[in-house]
Amino acid sequence: MQTLPPNVTVLDHPLIQHKLSYLRSRATSKKQFRELVDEIATLMAYEVTRDLPLEEVEVTTPLERTQAYRIRGKKLVVVPILRAGLGMVEGIVRLVPGARVGHVGLYRDEEKLEPVEYYFKIPGNPGGREFVVLDPMLATGGSAAAAVQLLKDRGARNIRFMCLVAAPEGVAAFRDEHPEVPIYAAALDRELDERGYILPGLGDAGDRLFGTR
Ligand code: PRP
Ligand code: URA
Numbered sequence: 001m002q003t004l005p006p007n008v009t010v011l012d013h014p015l016i017q018h019k020l021s022y023l024r025s026r027a028t029s030k031k032q033f034r035e036l037v038d039e040i041a042t043l044m045a046y047e048v049t050r051d052l053p054l055e056e057v058e059v060t061t062p063l064e065r066t067q068a069y070r071i072r073g074k075k076l077v078v079v080p081i082l083r084a085g086l087g088m089v090e091g092i093v094r095l096v097p098g099a100r101v102g103h104v105g106l107y108r109d110e111e112k113l114e115p116v117e118y119y120f121k122i123p124g125n126p127g128g129r130e131f132v133v134l135d136p137m138l139a140t141g142g143s144a145a146a147a148v149q150l151l152k153d154r155g156a157r158n159i160r161f162m163c164l165v166a167a168p169e170g171v172a173a174f175r176d177e178h179p180e181v182p183i184y185a186a187a188l189d190r191e192l193d194e195r196g197y198i199l200p201g202l203g204d205a206g207d208r209l210f211g212t213r
Contacts, residue, residue, distance in 0.1 A: 007175045008166065008183045009047070016043050020164065020186050024202045030211045034087060037136060037209065040164060040186055041091025048132060048162050048184045049096065052076065077102050077123055078132045081147050084206040085134040088162070092132065102131075104147045108139075113196045115146040126156040136205040138163045138183065139196050141170030145177045152178075164205075165189055167198045 004010060022028050023036045054069040078093065079102040080086045093099050105119025123129065131151055138144050144161055151159055159181050161174070166185040169192050174183065189198050197203070207213040 002188060004188065005168075005171050005175065007179065007181070008171055008185060008188060010185050010188055011044050011047050013043060013047075016040055016186050019043075023164070024200065026203070028208075030208065033208045037087040037164070037205075038091040041088035041134070041162075042094060044162060044184060044186060045092040045095050048160060049076075049092075052096075052130060071096060071098070075129050076100070076132070077126075077129050078134055079104055079122065079147065079151065081106050081133065081135040081143055082119060083107075084136050084209055087136065087205070087209045088134040088164075092134070100129075102151075104133075104150055106143045106146055108143055108196070110195075113140050113142065115143040117146065117150070120150055122151065122154060122156075126151065126154050129156070129158070131156050131159045133159060133161045134163075135161075136164040136209075137198060137201075138166040138170040138174065138185065139192060139198050140167075141173035141177075144170070145174050148174075148178050148181055160184065165198055165201055167192050 019036050019040050053072050055072050056067055057070050059066055059068045076096055076099040078089055078099055080089050082105040100123045102122030106115040106117055109116055133147050148159055161181055162184045164186045166188050189201055191199050193199055
């Protein structure tokens with residue numbers, strides 16, 4: 001059993017782990033890779049959204065009127081970190097169609113491994129919403145921490161971070177900056193290599209999703 005840092009939840013459901021094994025494989029095609037990222041995001045969304053606020057509604061069944069509960073969908077904002085986070089959006093929005101989508105454009109400078117911002121757009125009233133930041137990879141943690149800081153700077157308060165594969169170094173760095181923001185991952189891997197890639201990892205998620213290498 002892996003001992004997890006307190007800010008991380010690893011979603012070890014057999015379906016998620018099964019699909020992750022194909023995602024890691026270099027033999028997996030671009031088409032399959034996209035489909036797997038989408039499917040894993042849907043499966044993870046079930047747990048990541050477990051404590052979303054509900055509102056009471058009145059419903060008429062074929063027999064009588066009753067009180068029921070619905071997710072306050074407009075309150076949820078999913079925020080993919082461009083580019084690779086885009087691959088996870090549909091998997092969640094399929095389950096929560098009322099969710100809004102914000103975008104944070106960041107790329108990792110390949111020399112310094114530091115995030116560079118190039119785009120930011122989120123819905124209004126961030127203080128009253130629940131944010132789920134999406135990125136398949138948490139490597140050094142720089143991109144995730146920067147995205148969360150940008151959201152906080154605009155007034156967001158309720159934020160969670162969802163990734164497919166995390167590195168211990170990134171989890172620790174993220175926790176130093178945002179100790180109250182929970183990380184949900186499908187796997188916590190061993191370490192980073194000297195180029196900041198996660199080992200064993202799955203390679204470059206953006207390139208595999210979009211076929212750019
Ligand atoms: C990758 C990945 C994360 C980031 C993780 O994106 O999708 O955003 O690197 O690395 P970090 O934790 O060390 O910051 P990349 O910068 O390659 O951009 P892309 O999504 O456009 O490919
Ligand atoms: N970004 C990726 O896409 N993969 C890694 O392993 C590290 C950063």
